[in-house]
Amino acid sequence: MHVEHDAPLAPLTTLRLGGPARRLVTATTDAEVVATVREADQAGEPLLVIGGGSNLVIGDAGFDGTVLRIATTGFELDGTTLELAAGEVWAEAVARTVGKGLAGIEFLAGIPGSAGATPVQNVGAYGQEVASTITEVVAYDREARETVTLTNAECAFSYRHSRFKGAPDRYVVLRVRFELEDAAGQSSPVKYAEVARKLGVEAEQRVDLQTAYETVLGLRAGKGMVLDPADHDTWSAGSFFTNPILTAEQYEAFLARLDGRTAPAYPAPDGCTKTSAAWLIDQAGFGKGYGSGPATLSTKHTLALTNRGGATTADLLALAREIRDGVKDAFGVELVNEPVTVGVQL
Numbered sequence: 001m002h003v004e005h006d007a008p009l010a011p012l013t014t015l016r017l018g019g020p021a022r023r024l025v026t027a028t029t030d031a032e033v034v035a036t037v038r039e040a041d042q043a044g045e046p047l048l049v050i051g052g053g054s055n056l057v058i059g060d061a062g063f064d065g066t067v068l069r070i071a072t073t074g075f076e077l078d079g080t081t082l083e084l085a086a087g088e089v090w091a092e093a094v095a096r097t098v099g100k101g102l103a104g105i106e107f108l109a110g111i112p113g114s115a116g117a118t119p120v121q122n123v124g125a126y127g128q129e130v131a132s133t134i135t136e137v138v139a140y141d142r143e144a145r146e147t148v149t150l151t152n153a154e155c156a157f158s159y160r161h162s163r164f165k166g167a168p169d170r171y172v173v174l175r176v177r178f179e180l181e182d183a184a185g186q187s188s189p190v191k192y193a194e195v196a197r198k199l200g201v202e203a204e205q206r207v208d209l210q211t212a213y214e215t216v217l218g219l220r221a222g223k224g225m226v227l228d229p230a231d232h233d234t235w236s237a238g239s240f241f242t243n244p245i246l247t248a249e250q251y252e253a254f255l256a257r258l259d260g261r262t263a264p265a266y267p268a269p270d271g272c273t274k275t276s277a278a279w280l281i282d283q284a285g286f287g288k289g290y291g292s293g294p295a296t297l298s299t300k301h302t303l304a305l306t307n308r309g310g311a312t313t314a315d316l317l318a319l320a321r322e323i324r325d326g327v328k329d330a331f332g333v334e335l336v337n338e339p340v341t342v343g344v345q346l
């Protein structure tokens with residue numbers, strides 16, 4: 001276990017933003033993770049758990065408490081059953097499963113961060129989400145003060161949400177178990193239109209697994225969604241806003257403001273409609289690269305807010321508020337941030 005005091009947090013986030021932690025503990029075993037959490041809880045000390053820092057917006061004042069960085073390792077594959085330690089690098093784990101010829105998480109290639117964070121917001125991309133393959137999550141329950149195993153149903157997964165995100169101070173994920181598929185070198189059925197187009201297949205068709213993996217990585221890289229330290233378009237937290245899910249009534253009101261334009265619309269549960277945050281931002285006048293300060297929209301994707309170097313969290317939030325308010329004025333739709341904010345609010 002490694003302990004530092006007054007440790008800068010910005011280098012531990014993909015946005016490279018945020019002030020220092022009063023105490024930073026890096027834990028490399030489950031026992032160290034649990035001991036650190038217990039110790040902080042017993043002392044009534046504020047605790048922030050971080051993995052790869054790729055979905056975090058930390059305030060410029062930093063964190064006045066213990067930051068626990070989970071750096072545990074463990075990749076155990078038994079047939080099609082995979083168990084990952086929370087600290088495993090997600091993108092590397094995906095690459096390894098594809099290398100073993102297993103389907104189920106191949107469209108989640110290149111997503112930054114740790115395996116332990118994937119159930120938190122039910123990580124998803126290109127028609128796949130971890131909720132489809134996670135069987136169990138082993139977590140330390142800070143309320144019950146014991147390690148628990150939650151089934152997929154108990155994780156209450158929904159779009160970019162879960163039981164863990166709903167109770168952010170309760171669970172620390174230790175291990176995640178997945179059931180993958182041996183589809184004889186083939187991928188899962190392609191669900192996403194852009195991927196199907198790129199591969200020249202119909203939706204629901206399977207393709208060569210390695211080709212599916214590489215296609216997604218290529219699409220992501222073209223949008224600045226694969227980390228590259230030399231490319232400021234990737235100094236982001238990925239998509240900054242979730243795609244709005246509108247009730248039937250909200251959707252009617254939205255349609256009335258479109259002035260003949262056609263907005264993307266996808267059916268969502270409970271008679272709701274999901275539209276595209278990227279489309280709304282673009283149509284509200286915030287194109288790629290928008291902004292003149294040290295924080296701007298990515299030049300490759302309107303949904304990523306980026307640090308061009310030298311930005312502060314205040315700069316980033318000012319841009320985020322301008323965009324949120326501009327979309328609200330133009331379309332009456334309230335954008336909600338996807339990354340977790342620490343010590344600050346949008």
Ligand SMILES: Cc1cc2nc3c(=O)[nH]c(=O)nc-3n(C[C@H](O)[C@H](O)[C@H](O)COP(=O)(O)OP(=O)(O)OC[C@H]3O[C@@H](n4cnc5c(N)ncnc54)[C@H](O)[C@@H]3O)c2cc1C
Nearest residue numbers: 049051052053054055113114116117123124125173237238
């Ligand atoms: C370039 C880029 C592209 C991205 N693309 C996608 C995408 O396509 N789809 C997508 O869903 N996301 C995407 N993201 C967001 C991000 O990568 C994911 O949300 C990722 O799972 C976050 O992992 P992390 O380890 O970096 O979490 P962190 O940023 O460290 O933490 C995020 C939240 O999870 C909590 N947390 C972290 N680890 C644990 C744990 N072990 N137990 C309990 N809580 C924990 C933290 O407390 C915090 O609340 C992208 C981000 C970037 C920068």
